[in-house]
Amino acid sequence: MKLDKTLLALVVTVVLWASAFPAIRVALEGYGPAPLSLLRLVVATAALALVLPWVDVRLPDRRDLPRILVVGATGMSAYQLLLNWGEVHVPAGTAALIVATVPAFSALLAAAFLGERLGPGKVAGSVCALAGSAIIALTGGETRYTAAAWTVLAAAVAQAVYHFAIKPLLRRYSGFEVAAYAMVAGTLLLLPLAPATAHAALDAPADATLAALYLGVLPSAAGFVVWGYAVARLTVTAATAALYLVPVTALVVAFVWLGEKPRLVELLGGVVTLGGVALLNRRPRAVAAGGGRSAEGASGAVSAAPSQAGPPRS
DSSP: OHHHHHHHHHHHHHHHHHHHHHHHHHHTTTSOHHHHHHHHHHHHHHHHHHTGGGSOOOOOOGGGHHHHHHHIIIIIIIHHHHHHHHTTTSOHHHHHHHHTTHHHHHHHHHHHHSOOOOOHHHHHHHHHHHHHHHHHHHTSSSHHHHHHHHHHHHHHHHHHHHHHHTHHHHTTSOHHHHHHHHHHHHHHHTGGGHHHHHHHHHHSOHHHHHHHHHHIIIIIIIHHHHHHHHHTTSOHHHHHHHHTHHHHHHHHHHHHHHOOOOOHHHHHHHHHHHHHHHHHTOOOHHHHHHOSSOOOSBTBOOSSSTTSSSOOOO
16 A cells, blocks of 8 residues: 555656646746746745644754755746746747756766766766757757747756755755755745736736646645655655656646647657666666665755655756
């Protein structure tokens, strides 16, 4: 029964995170990228606050506040703004394929700043993943699409910086605590957008507002909780492998929800990207056999903390 619940939590997480990409497209019909970013974070923060009576969340140490500000600025504020701007012109499923490059940027950051060694496999995986996104961006057919695709890629960079920066925090706090701190920090940083967001909410159609609320409550807030439950009870390999299903599921959800049909070249770029990510996450046999170590790759070390394994959400 425990395994069934764990697998169900994993499936729910994948579907929630995948559905966020088309939900953004719907919400953008009534909100600009900036107002949508703030609204989603406010809703997500409020939703997380509701579960505080059942979750042990400590106040962060004062010395950690600058780092929390950085992770909130990158993984929450910048990521939301860039992804939303990108999805104005980039289809939802295609955006999910581009965001899948997060592990490549995370590996490069770890090599540059932490001295982690990039073996031939990881170098090849990084190049392959980035080449896949370049294929998508450079074959868009119009300037606005290409610029938007590079903006989504910038969102992936912001998300990779987030994963890189939270590593020291995860040694002292739980994954849920780090996610909550980052979300609150990201929300506070975007508060200057509150007047524009309130004005947009008054004029937005109902379906756009419902999509924005959905983004905050389910993919953002619930996604962290359910993912934390699942990854704490699964092996590293199983948890990481499940993340490959997010962009694939996003393509399916976008087709069913929005009728989006990705072009063949976009699918080709996505396959190249996912192939590179798979190569990045490939572990040496000796490590895999030991079973006790984390797998480096996706977005840093994958462990029981929900914020550590791969792209956490859209």
